[in-house]
Amino acid sequence: MSLLWLAPAAPAQQVLKLSTTTSTENSGLLRYLLPPFESESGLKVQVISVGTGKALELAKNGDVDVTLVHARAAEDQFVAQGYGVERRDVMYNDFIVVGPSADPAGIKGMKDVHAAFRKIVQAKARFISRGDNSGTDQMEQAYWKTAGVKPAGSAYVSAGLGMGEVLNMAAELQAYTLTDRATYVAYKARTGLAIAVEGDPAMFNPYGIIAVNPARHPGVNAEGAMKLIRWITSEAGQKRIAAFRVDGQQLFFPTAAQR
Numbered sequence: 001m002s003l004l005w006l007a008p009a010a011p012a013q014q015v016l017k018l019s020t021t022t023s024t025e026n027s028g029l030l031r032y033l034l035p036p037f038e039s040e041s042g043l044k045v046q047v048i049s050v051g052t053g054k055a056l057e058l059a060k061n062g063d064v065d066v067t068l069v070h071a072r073a074a075e076d077q078f079v080a081q082g083y084g085v086e087r088r089d090v091m092y093n094d095f096i097v098v099g100p101s102a103d104p105a106g107i108k109g110m111k112d113v114h115a116a117f118r119k120i121v122q123a124k125a126r127f128i129s130r131g132d133n134s135g136t137d138q139m140e141q142a143y144w145k146t147a148g149v150k151p152a153g154s155a156y157v158s159a160g161l162g163m164g165e166v167l168n169m170a171a172e173l174q175a176y177t178l179t180d181r182a183t184y185v186a187y188k189a190r191t192g193l194a195i196a197v198e199g200d201p202a203m204f205n206p207y208g209i210i211a212v213n214p215a216r217h218p219g220v221n222a223e224g225a226m227k228l229i230r231w232i233t234s235e236a237g238q239k240r241i242a243a244f245r246v247d248g249q250q251l252f253f254p255t256a257a258q259r
């Protein structure tokens with residue numbers, strides 16, 4: 001009788017589930033950032049790219065192990081309610097208002113986002129909103145609230161879509177929208193939209209990373225989550241964030257070293 005000797009099966013690569021915003025995915029940052037971490041850690045990062053609100057909901061439900069988002073008030077609430085631990089600053093970019101080159105509201109070159117929003121309403125120009133409870137959507141709603149006005153009727157379109165899709169829609173409808181700069185740069189060539197408003201300190205856009213609390217969800221990959229958090233806030237991770245470019249432009253600026 002012959003015996004067949006079978007080599008033991010190689011262990012399956014461990015998966016780390018990351019919920020994150022569409023901006024980190026659409027800009028190409030994660031495709032650039034994660035391969036060295038995966039190689040070093042032996043983990044395979046499964047990226048779920050949605051708006052910040054949905055990303056935090058997935059984390060609250062224990063459907064992911066770690067989340068990388070940009071809505072500081074919501075992040076702090078997430079941790080305070082016991083859903084997340086070990087929140088760390090990672091990086092920042094900024095929000096900008098973009099629109100058709102014809103600039104029907106006459107806001108090009110303005111620095112005050114609230115004043116620009118009022119002019120958009122006065123001009124009855126069309127505005128496309130994410131409408132998806134993302135970090136960008138939450139910031140936009142805060143701007144309208146401070147501005148004390150909001151477009152009415154067909155002038156305001158709540159799309160319920162990701163940033164890239166909203167930029168495409170704004171281009172098609174010759175409308176304005178609020179976007180993070182990284183996604184805008186990645187989509188600029190295909191949309192032809194122009195920057196109208198930038199440089200307001202109110203448009204600062206910080207990102208944080210948070211591990212899902214294993215005390216709340218014992219099944220999460222807590223060890224893997226902390227490996228990613230430590231790596232992305234390490235000198236190596238931060239240098240890689242700073243080195244990421246689209247069309248020669250730096251889109252994200254590391255902040256972990258400032259802790």
